[in-house]
Amino acid sequence: TATASNCGSVATITGNPQNMVIGALSGISYPAFSAALAPVALFGLVAVVVIIRIVYRAEFARTVQLTPEVSRGRMHKGQVLKAVVVCIGLAIAFFAGVPVAKAALIGGAILLLTRAIKPERIYREIDGPLLFMFAGLFVVVAGAEKTLLSPDMIASAKNLGLDDVWRLSGFTAVLSNIMSNVPAVLALRPFIPGLE
Known part of the structure; x- marks a missing residue:
């Protein structure tokens, strides 16, 4: 369910932290964001269902009736x-x-x-530690941006071919898996205006 939830969260600005950062920095409207990414989220959900069905096909073939334990809380x-x-x-x-x-x-x-x-x-x-982690993340990324990124370095992003959507997408996917999604979005933020 966590994987399906992650796929579904792609579809809206409020779905996950990196989408909120992208929405805030880009100024894109909520409907436009959802219209662009709902098909991606739907494709991801279908892919999750298909992969789970293939990987756990032996589990689906069982005829044993499972009875889950449900704890009923006060509503x-x-x-x-x-x-x-x-x-x-x-x-x-x-x-x-x-x-x-x-x-x-x-x-x-x-x-x-x-x-x-x-x-x-x-x-x-x-979740206090999570909030502190995000606050620290913003501080560290902003500090790195001020001290490490020169205008020449930002301009060099075009030389890497990042103004091509597919190359930028691939680069972002690799970076997100190295340093996680939110830091990757924050790290790429200074480069994006120069690619337009």
Whole structure:
């Protein structure tokens, strides 16, 4: 399910951190981003299903009836309804052109102001180390950009042929696997304007 989720997250600006960085830096609209990348996400999902079916074909051939253990938690119907309404409102706001950060802050504020759950329980779910890691990542990449990247080095990206979409895509894929997606997007950011 994690792989399928990663494939699906490609389709929207809010799907994953690197998409948010690309959306913020490029100024591309939410609908235009989704229209361009929804086919890619769909292809990825189909590929995941096909690969899993081939690799685990012996598992699918079994006739044993599996009974999963499901732990039923307590559900706050009012909170669930409110979350659904806010999510639908956010989707409408995103596609209507409301800035992503503004819409997300308003949606989060509505959820927090009308809460029926103690704030401490919500705060416990926040992944602090992950937030610090991203904050540090932005600082390190910005520092490297200021100290290491000269205008000549940025201009040399054209000499590598990165103004070709396919070559840039291949380079990005390799870089993303070496240093992860978000740092790769941040590292490539200074080079992109010079390629237009």
